[in-house]
Amino acid sequence: MKKKFTWKVLVRHLVLIACAAVILFPFLWMFFASFKEESEVFVEDFHLLPETWRFQNYLDAWNAAPFGSFYINSIKAALISVVCQTCFCSMAAYAFAKIEFAGKRLLFSLMLAMMILPEEAAIIPNYLLAQKLGLVNTSFGIAMTTLVSVFNIFLLRQTFMSIPNDLIQSARLDGCSMLQVFRHVAVPNAKGSMATVALLSFLTSWNNYMWPYMVTDQNQYRTLQIGLKYLIKPDAGPQWPMIMAASTIILLPVMLLFVFLQKYFVQGMLTSGIK
């Protein structure tokens, strides 16, 4: 059925378009700046589109650092993070949501309190741990700090709490073990949130800079975010078009992932009650 035109709808759409433009602008600026000459990036008479399209920036950026191996390392670390987070966070969240055990509330509160701790405060202990475990300069070492996320446990717990206890009890009466209930009842009912967790963990790992930098000291093990540093000279400043070209290359998989998982992402946030 065709929606009737009203001024209210028009205003609503104009506001939404304006908001979308504000969000999109930095991405568009980044994309078009990646084709500009260095001297054209910051000019007084602002223009979004480049005067001459300089595709060479992409080649220069790619060759300025070993971005090929950085890409592979980022993907490896992100995949480890996604697999571990969806696995560990969902199990922890299910336990906090549906299993009764002594000290549950205290443990959950303590876990939430960990969110207050800044990541930087744990860098040295984490580094020492990685070194003792022989994880320096490894993909698992890079992913080490993103294997579990308190926020994702919280998000999945909210989703699992919305599953009726009757459903779980029915499955138990039908002979399901606790693990089978989790596998066949809880997880299928939390697909949206699981996808959200997968996306968030991918993003966290993909955008991680400080920890991968600390835990690697050889080029062949480094990730994309560290690669951007290769385009900033300590005493001469950033090479903007190359940085924008590299950023576009880095952002591409994230944007594709978001496009494909957007439905689950929104659904997951809604079912968890976190908006």
Next chain:
Amino acid sequence: MKKKLVYAAAVGIFSSIALMGCSSSETASTTAATAAQTTAGGTSAAASSEADTTAAEDLSEVQPASEITFWSTKEDCFSELCAEFEAETGIKVNATYMGGYDDMVNKVMAGIAGENLPNVAQLGQRHGLAQMYDSGWLLPVEDYISEDILEDILPGFWKRFTYKDTKVILPFQNSMPMLYYNKTLFDENSIEIPTTLDEVAATAKEIKDKTGIYGVTLNSDYPWYFMALMYNSGTAPLVDGQPSMNTEAVKNICQKIQQLAVTDQTMPANQHATAQEDFCNGNIGMLMTSCASYATIQNLVGDKFEVGIAMFPEVTTMDITMGGNGLGMFKSTPEEEKAATMFIEFMLDPQRIAEGSLNSGYVAVTNAATETETYQTYLEDPNRQVVDEQLQYLGSAAVTPVDSLVWNEVMDLIDSLEADPEINIDERLAEIDTAIADYMSEYAGNE
């Protein structure tokens, strides 16, 4: 105790750098400082043996190791020079790029905690040297490098790399703050080149009145220029071991920053990240930045206008602070220390230093380098003559454990000055002094 110092410094520096993105928030630096102090008082985890600080052994009879590691802040890690060194000595240099100076400090601090350090590293003068040396892992170069090289280094460079009366790292790629100006614009509008901070403010206004563009700005490492102005006012963050930010001299600089950014609006407020690009595109008449940026600036400006370099403005005196980096050696086996010594001495070769100056903008750090033909070619450029002339004023910015704290506090202060016309400068400067005093007291307690 040295471990505590490292953890304190590391957490402080990590937090500070992570919080730099918080721009104007006052909590940024305060939290960073607090984090450092708290950790200094409370952390004793992760035991590992401390490096001892015994005197250097005689390495003359030691055979050098066949490989060494080198952490660099230059993207190509001096690959050609490393290859040349290997061909000459048979010692392979495994060089890795570690990003900027802040990244390097982070990495070294973690390396000290984990006892996983390179043999040689390019260390920025900005901060962290005191903590590295106090940890016992940074070897004093004066015990290793040949007397000839040590004596050949221009005295001004040692001041920033000397701590507790010991030459801790070797000057290598060093720079000074300079005042860049749009020479074409100055000539066309008959504008005089300023020599003092007051004149800079007046000239910035003249530029704005005559051309409509901004008059002046500070480059993205803006705390460095603020501190350079402090030294040129005859003061420093610590004077005789006492915090001295809350002084008339510092207040005067704060007021001048406010005048430029707020009252006269001749400096774009809080837009330092793109200062270099803005200047190179002809949108700003003057730029305070490093002489090391000369080659990049010339490249960015192209044929848009002619670039001029003037001496950094005087306030009440000329006591120029140094920038850039030096080469530091870390404790390892005698064989590796010998190879590291050879590598550093190789890098300090006069011809290589002079070529580095010509290709970048760094100043030559040894007398021998200034006598090479390459350096004479470097001096053919009148702008570089000004840089060379300014070398005589290279001054006394000493290394202190509070360098990191001061850097972040000054950054936060400038952000506030440019954003908030109502800021109580006396109060803010007093707060910084308190933070410095607290940190120094905690640091002294841990030593």
